[in-house]
Structures are given as structure tokens and as C-alpha cells.
């Protein structure tokens with residue numbers, strides 16, 4: 300099976316490259332070798348690789364900057380996935396794409412289902428929702444995996460930021476009124492590759508049979524404060540940290556250009572019931588990430 304992975308230096312893409320390598324002949328690329336804002340170059344890349352499976356881990360993920368760069372966010376998060384879906388469908392290939400919990404406004408108060416109505420609060424969430432809609436509209440053998448609060452230890456993420464802040468001066472304060480499910484990039488990549496492996500070398504037939512939108516995130520949810528506390532508690536070198544206590548704060552105390560949803564945890568039952576495996580609890584995944 301020929302696989303084209305786009306975005307292999309991102310948090311998720313880096314892990315995907317390692318998980319996908321045993322599944323086929325892998326061709327991986329990222330910006331600046333491919334610029335998703337250039338639809339013509341993207342089509343050329345796909346046609347020259349002739350993949351049976353395209354996996355798109357690239358995205359415009361700068362949630363605040365997107366408020367002032369809506370055109371670019373839309374080109375990368377909406378137009379580019381549409382091109383990938385079109386090229387995959389034309390060539391009879393399969394396509395896996397990722398989306399975000401920020402498609403929701405956070406007012407539901409319990410974990411969101413795939414059937415809940417999206418209502419993004421910012422440009423990033425809106426651009427990702429447009430990408431989902433475009434991929435669905437094209438059809439074919441596609442999976443859209445909506446995830447939340449992705450982190451890794453090798454690129455800047457909330458986890459690495461908490462560790463940096465904890466080496467600085469007190470006080471360290473984190474918000475209690477943003478809740479979702481922390482998702483380790485390696486867990487997300489592993490779950491994706493397990494789904495592909497279930498297709499036994501025929502991703503088109505398998506993804507065609509299971510096409511659609513799935514929520515896929517770390518199991519359970521927490522506030523940013525609880526997440527930060529757990530980061531500090533599970534850090535294997537506590538002697539390197541100057542701060543061991545984090546105080547509660549409210550989002551309103553830290554104004555940002557983009558509004559975040561207050562509660563955007565995802566219910567992943569559809570994914571686990573369809574593909575028959577468990578998603579690790581976010582505490583366990585964080586502990587494993589810290590030990591990696």
C-alpha cells in the first residue's frame with residue numbers, strides 16, 4: 300500500500316510517520332516542501348505519488364493568529380482538505396483527515412456527540428468545520444477524526460508550556476473554566492494506524508465501509524488547571540521545577556483574540572464501538588508521555 304502523509308513534522312504527523320511506516324510504502328512531507336495554500340502544487344504532489352491512502356496531519360493550528368489571517372486559515376484548513384478528498388476520490392484512494400473540538404461552542408455541558416450541531420466561536424474552528432463539510436461533500440472513502448487538546452513533548456504544546464512556566468517565577472495560574480480531553484499525539488497516531496491495519500492492506504474498501512466522522516480523543520476530561528496539576532505531578536524530574544502548586548484562574552482574566560469553548564470534551568463511543576478498541580484514560584496517557 301502506498302501512503303502519502305502530509306504534515307510529518309507536526310505533533311501528530313511526527314508520531315504518524317513512525318506508526319504508518321510498517322503499514323506500507325510511506326511518502327511523508329511537510330511545509331515548505333509542500334504548501335497547502337497552493338492547491339495546484341498539492342494536486343501535483345498527490346498525482347505524482349499515486350497514493351492508495353492520503354493522511355493529512357497538516358493544519359493551520361494558530362487559534363489566535365487565525366483571527367487576523369482568516370483567508371490563510373481557510374486555504375489550509377478548508378480548501379486543501381477538499382483538494383485531497385477530490386484527488387483521493389478521483390484516484391479511487393482513501394483519505395484520513397483530522398478536525399477539532401473547537402467546532403463546538405462549549406455550551407452543551409456534557410461530552411459532544413458526532414450528531415451534535417457545531418457552532419464554532421472563532422476563525423480556526425470555523426475553518427476546520429468548513430474542511431469537514433468539504434470532505435463530506437466530496438464523499439469517497441474518507442474518515443474525519445475529530446480530536447481535542449493534542450499535545451506532544453517534542454513541539455510546543457500546553458504540556459511543554461506548563462513545564463516551562465513551572466521553572467519560572469510563581470505564581471502559576473491556570474483556568475478552571477476551559478474543559479476538554481487531553482490527547483497525546485502518539486495515542487492518536489497509534490489509534491489511526493490500528494484502524495488502517497484493520498483494513499488489511501485494502502484501506503479503500505475498509506474506509507469506504509466505515510466512512511464518516513468520528514470523535515477520537517484521550518478518555519475522560521478535565522480543566523486546564525487539572526491538566527497542568529497532573530503535568531507537574533507526573534513530571535519525572537520534580538527537582539528541576541521551581542513551582543509545584545498551581546492556582547485557579549478564570550479565562551476572563553487572560554483575554555485572547557480568539558474565544559475558546561468552555562466545555563468541548565468529545566464522546567468517543569462511536570469510534571470505540573466501531574473499531575473495537577479502548578482509548579487510554581488521559582491520566583495514563585500523560586504518565587506514559589512523561590516517561591517516554
Ligand SMILES: NC(=O)c1ccc[n+]([C@@H]2O[C@H](COP(=O)([O-])OP(=O)(O)OC[C@H]3O[C@@H](n4cnc5c(N)ncnc54)[C@H](OP(=O)(O)O)[C@@H]3O)[C@@H](O)[C@H]2O)c1
Pocket residue numbers: 306307308309310311312329330331333334335336356357358359360375397398399400401427446447448449450454484
Ligand atoms: N493541537 C491541538 O490542540 C489540536 C486540537 C484539536 C485538533 N487538532 C487537529 O489535529 C491535527 C494535528 O494537529 P497538531 O497539533 O499535530 O498540529 P501542529 O503540531 O501545529 O502541526 C501542523 C503541521 O501543519 C504544517 N503546516 C502548517 N501550514 C502549512 C502549509 N501551508 N502547508 C503545509 N503544511 C503546513 C505545520 O508546518 P510548520 O510547523 O512548518 O508550520 C505542521 O507541521 C490538525 O488537524 C489540528 O487541527 C489539534
